[in-house]
Amino acid sequence: MSEIRWTHGKEKYDRDEINYMLETQRAMIYNDVIYLLIAQAEAIGKRGSLTKNGEEIVEALKDCRRVVF
Numbered sequence: 001m002s003e004i005r006w007t008h009g010k011e012k013y014d015r016d017e018i019n020y021m022l023e024t025q026r027a028m029i030y031n032d033v034i035y036l037l038i039a040q041a042e043a044i045g046k047r048g049s050l051t052k053n054g055e056e057i058v059e060a061l062k063d064c065r066r067v068v069f
Contacts, residue, residue, distance in 0.1 A: 022053055026064070029060050032056065033057065033058075033061060037050050037051070037054035037057060037058065038050065038054075040054060
């Protein structure tokens, strides 16, 4: 699917636009959490792997609930 650009101040969005916005936000949150988990692991001397808790968090994020409409 091609990238959807949304207009600021738009009153109504269609389902594809809403789905795109939600998936974009989900991807940004996932990337931010991964970055924080990598920084946490590196702070305790682990390079190239996450902590046990970090691995569990990543697995939980992969299986997050999706909006169905």
